[in-house]
Each structure stands twice: as structure tokens, then as C-alpha cells.
Amino acid sequence: MNVNVAALVAVLAFAGVMLAIFGALYVGAARSYGRGELDFEGIRILRWALLGLISIYVLLAVTAFLT
Amino acid sequence: MQPGPATLPSEPSTLLSRPSTLPPYTSRLLLWSFAVGVIPPLVLIAALVSKSLYLLTFIHVITGGTWTGFDIFMGVVMTRVMRSLDVPARVEVAKRLTPTTFFILPSLAAVAVTAGIYLAQMENKFDLSSPWIIAAIVVVLILTAQGFGIFMPNGVRIFIELAKLKPDVGLIAKLNMRNIRLAGVQALLQILIILIMVHLAVFGTS
Numbered sequence: 001m002n003v004n005v006a007a008l009v010a011v012l013a014f015a016g017v018m019l020a021i022f023g024a025l026y027v028g029a030a031r032s033y034g035r036g037e038l039d040f041e042g043i044r045i046l047r048w049a050l051l052g053l054i055s056i057y058v059l060l061a062v063t064a065f066l067t
Numbered sequence: 068m069q070p071g072p073a074t075l076p077s078e079p080s081t082l083l084s085r086p087s088t089l090p091p092y093t094s095r096l097l098l099w100s101f102a103v104g105v106i107p108p109l110v111l112i113a114a115l116v117s118k119s120l121y122l123l124t125f126i127h128v129i130t131g132g133t134w135t136g137f138d139i140f141m142g143v144v145m146t147r148v149m150r151s152l153d154v155p156a157r158v159e160v161a162k163r164l165t166p167t168t169f170f171i172l173p174s175l176a177a178v179a180v181t182a183g184i185y186l187a188q189m190e191n192k193f194d195l196s197s198p199w200i201i202a203a204i205v206v207v208l209i210l211t212a213q214g215f216g217i218f219m220p221n222g223v224r225i226f227i228e229l230a231k232l233k234p235d236v237g238l239i240a241k242l243n244m245r246n247i248r249l250a251g252v253q254a255l256l257q258i259l260i261i262l263i264m265v266h267l268a269v270f271g272t273s
Binding site for chain 2: 004006007010011014017018021022025028029032036037038039041042043045046048049052053055056057059060062063066067
């Protein structure tokens with residue numbers, strides 16, 4: 001199987017940075033939820049948003065194996 | 068904005084049964100954003116599976132062009148519109164704009180860049196010693212750093228603030244204005260990268 005290394009590195013870099021920043025924000029939101037400041041709906045939507053972003057990057061990562 | 072209860076619940080589990088403070092349209096707009104945002108990577112997959120240079124060029128140009136157009140619109144038009152609104156009205160715009168663009172913009176940016184790499188490789192222009200390719204990479208890195216370092220975190224922070232029992236409307240308006248102003252900076256960089264792309268398309272990497 002051929003892998004387009006340049007494209008895969010670009011996608012992984014995008015995804016890695018996104019996950020790191022989103023993860024930090026999620027931890028902050030979870031703490032707010034723990035203190036009772038944040039609605040659970042906010043946490044639920046953040047989880048779906050994270051899942052949605054991951055799905056988009058997974059699709060992009062797949063393209064690195066198609067060239 | 069819906070008012071929160073008079074007292075905060077002591078146990079997080081009690082939050083589960085409380086009505087949401089987020090507006091009901093937030094989920095719908097997010098879902099719409101995802102439905103649109105998933106299209107560019109799917110078209111890119113179709114272009115690569117069919118080995119179509121035409122489709123690959125199309126997806127690179129349309130995602131890059133839409134990304135650029137959006138930034139220019141936000142920087143040139145929306146900044147003026149938002150400045151003319153009072154803070155509650157700005158917050159109402161932010162509550163709708165943030166979920167609608169949440170998936171679309173990262174998807175456009177990531178697909179434009181990835182498709183650009185494939186296109187450059189296919190046309191034998193992916194020459195890392197070319198100053199034009201290096202310039203393109205530098206501008207893309209700056210745009211990406213701003214996107215992931217400022218745009219996306221601000222969007223998520225707006226979400227988190229909206230989901231709070233007592234949202235800080237001033238903070239929401241401030242974060243949204245910061246994003247819109249930054250879109251103006253991004254618009255300038257987008258014009259620069261289009262100049263570089265036109266050079267690559269017309270004169271090649273030399």
C-alpha cells in the first residue's frame with residue numbers, strides 16, 4: 001500500500017494540533033461542569049463537536065492512502 | 068438568553084435533568100455545519116479514487132476560494148455590520164454564526180491544503196527548494212496557526228460560555244469580534260497566497 005507521506009504528515013499535524021487545543025478547552029469545560037457552572041448540554045455538544053472534527057480528519061487521512 | 072435557576076445545584080448529576088441553557092437551534096446549526104463540512108473531504112476522496120486531475124483541481128480551487136471569500140467577507144463586511152450592532156445583538160449573531168461555521172471552515176482549510184499538496188505532486192511542482200513553494204507553505208502555516216490557535220478556541224469558548232448558567236455576554240461579543248477582526252488579517256494572507264498560487268499556475272516553481 002502506497003502512503004503519501006507529505007499529505008499524511010499535514011493531516012496528522014492538523015489533527016494533532018486540533019486535538020491538543022480542543023482537549024485543553026474540554027478539560028476546562030469539564031471542570032466548569034464539575035463546579036456546576038456549565039450545563040451538561042454544553043459538554044454533550046462539545047463531545048459531538050470533537051467527534052465531528054475527528055471524522056473530518058479521518059476522512060482526510062484516508063486520502064493519504066489513495067494516491 | 069434564558070435565565071438560570073436562582074441556586075446552583077450542588078451535584079453535577081442534577082444538571083442532567085435541568086433544561087438546557089443553549090438555544091434549541093445550536094444543535095441544528097452544528098448538524099448543518101457538519102453536513103456541509105463533510106462534503107469537501109468526500110469530494111477529495113472521489114477525486115483521488117477516480118484519479119481525476121480535473122476534480123482534484125476543482126476541489127482545491129473551490130475550497131481555497133471559499134475559504135478566502137469567507138475570510139474577506141468576514142473581515143471587510145461583517146466587521147462593519149457587527150460594529151453597528153449593540154452587544155446583545157452581537158451575541159445573537161455569535162450564537163448562530165459560531166455553530167454554523169464550526170465544521171465548515173476547518174474542513175475548507177484542511178481540504179484546500181491537502182488537495183494542494185496532491186495537486187502539486189501530480190503536476191511535479193512539489194519542489195521544497197522552490198522559493199514559491201516555501202512561501203506558500205509559510206503562509207499556510209501562519210493561516211493554520213491562526214485558525215487552530217485563535218479561531219477554533221474562540222469558537223469553543225463561545226460555546227462553553229453559552230452553555231453556562233450565567234453566560235458572560237460581554238465575553239461572547241468580545242471573542243466573536245476578535246474572530247471577525249482576525250478574519251480581516253487572514254483575508255490579507257489569503258490574497259498573498261492566491262498571488263503565489265497564480266504564479267505557480269502560470270510560471271511554475273521557478
